[in-house]
Amino acid sequence: MTFTDQLWQEIAPVYEVILSHGFVEELMAGSLPSPTFQYYIQQDALYLADFSRALSQLAARSANPDDMLQFTQFAQNAILVERALHETYFSLYAIEPETTKMPACFAYTNYLLATTSLQSIAVGAAAVLPCFWIYRQVGKYIYQQAIRENPYRAWIDTYAGDAFDQSVTQMLRLTDQFAELASPTERANMQEAFRVSSRLEWYFWNDAYTQNRWLV
């Protein structure tokens, strides 16, 4: 069993509650209210800018030029590919970008930036891995079940598509390589980082579903 297989096994319960979350179920059925999706897409635009920054930090800190190139490509795609998806929905709904990060987005982006700048590259890679892997799995799961005329079809096709699939496979390979070189303590820190980000993925969808705002 690879290291990343072990990571997935540990967060399997988190993945199960993500799949049964109202946001994912309603997105799949095409019945998710558009204000819920608008909140999500506005927060996600803020998230992606920092996600890309976190990947750029991993690129800058890489000793190996191939790793540097790989992280740079991931950082670029987060802006180019996923932003194009966002722009589709921004113009469809005629909404403006949001400037305030709500609690889950705030927690998640700060966690990614802190981890990729202050921890080892291996731990930083484990922290960003759920952003790739969980989205691919959720995308494929929804793709298999969703009706064709789904208003969220562009979102579904992006995350269930081949291009995203390939980047996830590359990210998994990189993480397994880092784990091979890591000490037992560092591997434990990688597991913890993967767990925390996986939980924050759930919170991100939950904030959108509940339209959560700062209460104080």
Ligand SMILES: Cc1ncc(CN)c(N)n1
């Ligand atoms: C919150 C979140 N996590 C992951 C992804 C996919 N990169 C995303 N767009 N947004």
